[in-house]
Amino acid sequence: MLGKRYENNGKATLKLNAIQKKVKRKIDLKVRQKIYQFESVLCGICNNNEFEKLAKKDRYGLYMPVVICKRCGLIQTNPRMTQDSYNRFYNEEYRSLYVGERTPTQEFFLYEYQKGKRIYSFLERTKILNKVSSNPFVLEVGCGAGGILHYFKKKLCRVQGIDIGKEYIEYGKEKFGLDLVVGTLSEVVFDKSPDIVIYSDVIEHILFPKEELKRIKGILSDRGVLYIELPGVKNLYNSYTSYSRDFLRFLQNAHIYHFTLTTLNNLLKIGGFQLILGDETIKSIFKKSETKDLDLKFKNDYNAVMKFLYSLEKFRRLYKFQKFFQNLKNFLTKSKTKDLKQIVKSIRSTI
Numbered sequence: 001m002l003g004k005r006y007e008n009n010g011k012a013t014l015k016l017n018a019i020q021k022k023v024k025r026k027i028d029l030k031v032r033q034k035i036y037q038f039e040s041v042l043c044g045i046c047n048n049n050e051f052e053k054l055a056k057k058d059r060y061g062l063y064m065p066v067v068i069c070k071r072c073g074l075i076q077t078n079p080r081m082t083q084d085s086y087n088r089f090y091n092e093e094y095r096s097l098y099v100g101e102r103t104p105t106q107e108f109f110l111y112e113y114q115k116g117k118r119i120y121s122f123l124e125r126t127k128i129l130n131k132v133s134s135n136p137f138v139l140e141v142g143c144g145a146g147g148i149l150h151y152f153k154k155k156l157c158r159v160q161g162i163d164i165g166k167e168y169i170e171y172g173k174e175k176f177g178l179d180l181v182v183g184t185l186s187e188v189v190f191d192k193s194p195d196i197v198i199y200s201d202v203i204e205h206i207l208f209p210k211e212e213l214k215r216i217k218g219i220l221s222d223r224g225v226l227y228i229e230l231p232g233v234k235n236l237y238n239s240y241t242s243y244s245r246d247f248l249r250f251l252q253n254a255h256i257y258h259f260t261l262t263t264l265n266n267l268l269k270i271g272g273f274q275l276i277l278g279d280e281t282i283k284s285i286f287k288k289s290e291t292k293d294l295d296l297k298f299k300n301d302y303n304a305v306m307k308f309l310y311s312l313e314k315f316r317r318l319y320k321f322q323k324f325f326q327n328l329k330n331f332l333t334k335s336k337t338k339d340l341k342q343i344v345k346s347i348r349s350t351i
Contacts, residue, residue: 002313006055006248013059013248016100023097024060027089027253031063036089038079043069044209044257045267045298051078054309058251060097066251066258072266073301075233075258083207086254090164094254104145104171112147115200119227120151123196126277128285132195132223139194139219142202146172146180153178157196162188185215193221199228203264204255213271217288225285226273232282233305234260236312246316247309260305266298 001007016024030036042049051067054075058064068075081089095101099108123129129136138152143161145168153159161180163169172178181188197216206212216226236245243249250258259267261282265275268286278284 002054008056008063010061012061019096020100023093036085037082039082040079045074046072058253059249062253064253070302073305074263077256104168109145109147113151116148116151136195137192138196140198144168146178150176195221195224197226201230204230204257217272225287227285229283232280233258234280260301262299262301
C-alpha cells in the first residue's frame, strides 16, 4: 500500500455533486449485494500473478483494489469486476458518475469536439494524415456522443464510431447525423478497412486488451495507424488541474489499467504493433509491426514506476503547501480587506 489514505474507507477524494453521490451509493450497494461480481486475473500484459498492492479504493471512494505487476510494472485493478458487471455499470452509472449528468449535454459534446480538433492537429503536425490516405476512413472505438469524429467529418474524413453507451450514441446520431453504432469492436462488420483507429481514453477500460489489439490489427488498412491517448501515470507531476499531482485522484473504477509509455508499448508490441511516436502524457501513434518474428521481450517498468509513485507521494505534501501559499498570495493581491478571519476563511475554501 502506498499509504493509509489508500485504504477503502468509502470517502471520496473529489468533491461530488448530488447526482454523483446518488450514483456512488447505488454502486456501493451493488458491490455489497454482489450484484457486481469481481474476479481475480493474471497480469494483462505478461500473465504473471505476482503483484504488489497499491490501493483499495478510487477517487470516488469506491472499492477498487489496485496492484502493480512485479514482472512488467503494469498497474491494474485486481480483483476486478467481470465483463457483465462492467457492461451494466457503463449502461447504468458510468456517465452520471464521471460527467455528473444523466444524459449527454451540448457542453460535453463540445468538449469532445475540441479534443477531436487537437487529435487532428497532432496527426497533421506529425505528417501522419498524408501518409495513410488522401481521404482517410476514421474509426473511433469508445466514441461517446461522437464529438471527436464530428471534427474529423468536418475535415472531409469518412467517420464511424462504436460505443456501448446507448444514450450517447443516439445523441450523436440524432443531433449531428453521425454514423455511430451501439456495440463493441467484435460485433461490428466494416465494409472498408479503417485508415485511422482512435482510442481516446478507452484502452484503459478494456478487460482483454490483447484480444482487442488482434481485432484492430485484423481490420486496420496496411498503411493505417492506431492512435491511443490516455492519462499517463508518469505525467502526474504535470497534472496541476486534472489530478492535482495526486495518484489517488488519478485512480477511477472504470480504469482497469494505468499505463506508462513503457507498459503501453509492451502491450502493443505483444499485439503486433510498432511505436511510431509517443510521450508520457500519453499521446501515441502505432502501426502494424513490419517484422513477422516479433521479439516479445519487454521492458520491466516496475522499479521506475514504484520510485515515481513514492516520490509523488512525498512531493504531494510539498505541493499542498505551495498551493496554500499561492492561494494566500493571490487573495492578498486581489483583496483589500485586513480582516484575518475573512482571509483564513477564503483561503480554506479554495483548498
